[in-house]
Amino acid sequence: MKKCCFVIPYFGEFPNYFQLFLNSCKKNPDYDWLFFTDNKVDYSYPDNVKKIYMSFNDLRELIQSRFQFKISLAKPFKLCDYRPAFGYIFERYLSEYSWWGHCDVDTLMGDLDKFISNKMLNDYDKLFDLGHFIMYKNTFENNRLFMSEINGTYWYKEVFTIDKSMIFDEVYGGKKNINTIFKMSGKRIFENDLSLNFSPVKLTRFVKTTYNPSSERFEDEGLYKNKLVVWDNGHIFRYEIHDAQLTKKEYMYLHLQSRNMKSEELGNSLFAVIPNKFINLNRSDLVLLDHFKKVPKIESDLSLENLFSIDKLIYLVRSIKNNIKKNN
Known part of the structure; x- marks a missing residue:
């Protein structure tokens, strides 16, 4: 079953x-x-x-x-x-x-x-x-x-x-x-929130937000730079540079908050996810620190128009208002 x-x-x-x-x-x-x-x-x-x-x-x-x-x-x-x-x-x-x-x-x-x-x-x-x-x-x-x-x-x-x-x-x-x-x-x-869920308020970058059932609030991470989301043959990993070493953490699923995403011609098993684009990776990009540093972490064209549809922008404005109201 x-x-x-x-x-x-x-x-x-x-x-x-x-x-x-x-x-x-x-x-x-x-x-x-x-x-x-x-x-x-x-x-x-x-x-x-x-x-x-x-x-x-x-x-x-x-x-x-x-x-x-x-x-x-x-x-x-x-x-x-x-x-x-x-x-x-x-x-x-x-x-x-x-x-x-x-x-x-x-x-x-x-x-x-x-x-x-x-x-x-x-x-x-x-x-x-x-x-x-x-x-x-x-x-x-x-x-x-x-x-x-x-x-x-x-x-x-x-x-x-x-x-x-x-x-x-x-x-x-x-x-x-x-x-x-x-x-x-x-x-x-x-x-427990096991997802890699990105804040809909932080529009042009991937800031992980986690729902805390005790406080009934979403809690945004403080540090988001030098991190890269990867779909690796059925696994969601987030890599980061920590003390000059590459570390990674696995998540149950990735939530993209209805972003408009560009895409290269992707392979079947390994690609990175940045705020508005999927990009191909080589295995060496996730093993060698110098290679990892060269992988784009953000796309240059990150206007709101290219990130979200009009309907999604309306939803985001409402979400921001609700977030402010709930946290006051």
Whole structure:
């Protein structure tokens, strides 16, 4: 039995590095991905990434059929709020899996098996806090927990009947989210952030940001220079120069925050990721210090226009405002 199936409804154009996302999924054969999409571009899909083609209207009708009240789902961006209900909405597609989950496609997967142990799968009901990668133990109770009554109210009904994003799928944005419901229900949650997630506020450089569940804040690293992100045959490493030596740390996955990325003609197994570009590497670049110093760590053309789409810039402005409000 596969460990988990990630459910991804996605409509419209994929990121221009979507094939790299698919390649990174292929390196994790214990996991499946299931897309509901209208995108029929001829990508090279690996065997563990399934597609069900449908229109956004058809998906909306499918979701509506699972609820007795009128839902609000005018545009695809609202689908994020429905993520905690995917185990219920898409139940018939998930019967063969012990876990299900959701993730963003502006990511590259690393070696999931190295980070998600059998002990974690046995001991917890929910893995991780942030919407770009969350897993749920696939049980009848867990899949309906989002419908819980909270102090005489039903948060999911409020969320599913309001057209704006309510950030119901993750911890950041307020208390009315699925993580709070799981905690109030006494469910076991693994909350350590194992991702290489870059701050959407630091637009022109890679500054790692880590969610601290104790403080309920994102914490940005202080030093980000002389570091290089590498996808190495199914592994995500971050190399850095430390005391005239090259050191590296491995991460579960990389989150690019919807950046527009340029790309050379990449090989299949080894490339670097800088703030707006993927570049080929030689193995010697990661062994010899002098070679490593010559690898570009940042692209010269880093205007906001080239880093992000207009829609993403609007989202970033909102994120910055929410961050300032939350931290004051």
